[in-house]
Amino acid sequence: MRHITTHTSPATGLRGIGDTSWQPRGVCHGMDPEDADATFFPLPRDHEAIADAKELCALCPVRRDCFTYALDNDLKEGIWGGLTAAERRPWHDGLPQRLDYSRVVAFFNGRDVHLTEAERKVIVDHAYVRGWRPDRLAAALQISYKHARDLLRQAANKVFDRDRTLGVPRRKNTKKQGTPAKTNSQPPTARPAAQQPVSRPVTSASAHAPLGKAA
Numbered sequence: 022m023r024h025i026t027t028h029t030s031p032a033t034g035l036r037g038i039g040d041t042s043w044q045p046r047g048v049c050h051g052m053d054p055e056d057a058d059a060t061f062f063p064l065p066r067d068h069e070a071i072a073d074a075k076e077l078c079a080l081c082p083v084r085r086d087c088f089t090y091a092l093d094n095d096l097k098e099g100i101w102g103g104l105t106a107a108e109r110r111p112w113h114d115g116l117p118q119r120l121d122y123s124r125v126v127a128f129f130n131g132r133d134v135h136l137t138e139a140e141r142k143v144i145v146d147h148a149y150v151r152g153w154r155p156d157r158l159a160a161a162l163q164i165s166y167k168h169a170r171d172l173l174r175q176a177a178n179k180v181f182d183r184d185r186t187l188g189v190p191r192r193k194n195t196k197k198q199g200t201p202a203k204t205n206s207q208p209p210t211a212r213p214a215a216q217q218p219v220s221r222p223v224t225s226a227s228a229h230a231p232l233g234k235a236a
């Protein structure tokens with residue numbers, strides 16, 4: 022808690038420690054460290070102190086961020102986001118399965134989010150559907166290129182299996198359609214300009230620019 026109440030430096034921007042930009046807006050920000058410790062780390066049966074802390078947290082505009090920060094950083098002691106350690110325990114226990122779409126959206130908007138396994142899977146699927154390339158996913162998730170490539174392949178297989186199961190018709194092979202018929206008037210090695218373009222999925226920079234941190 023001292024970190025929250027005395028921390029005045031801006032968020033570092035480093036990945037892996039989460040977004041701390043909300044901390045200066047906390048009601049407890051700037052409290053004397055001793056008072057903050059006494060208020061937000063009461064003994065489990067000190068109901069009066071717990072009530073005081075909850076009263077402060079009830080007025081706090083960053084309660085949700087505070088609560089999420091405690092979950093992300095596995096902070097199981099003290100009062101965070103207006104909830105005691107016992108009240109937060111179910112969330113801590115179920116953390117790997119948490120799937121919060123607001124956090125997924127925040128990720129695609131470029132925020133530094135500690136993702137759970139479930140959230141990472143959804144993000145990989147969305148990245149595949151959005152046409153992200155492995156290097157972009159690798160940069161966004163801070164993983165290797167090969168790992169990102171494998172994840173996108175798995176997502177592609179998943180979409181293929183789903184479409185086959187649901188009977189979704191496959192898109193026509195536009196590559197074949199775009200290839201002009203062979204004629205005897207051209208030598209086999211000739212590659213006129215008219216034969217060059219092959220229809221490709223739209224992957225322009227403008228299609229991806231606003232989508233994420235790796236833009």
Ligand code: SF4
Binds near residue numbers: 048077082
């Ligand atoms: S929710 Fe409570 S503990 Fe968290 S920042 Fe606000 S006042 Fe402090």
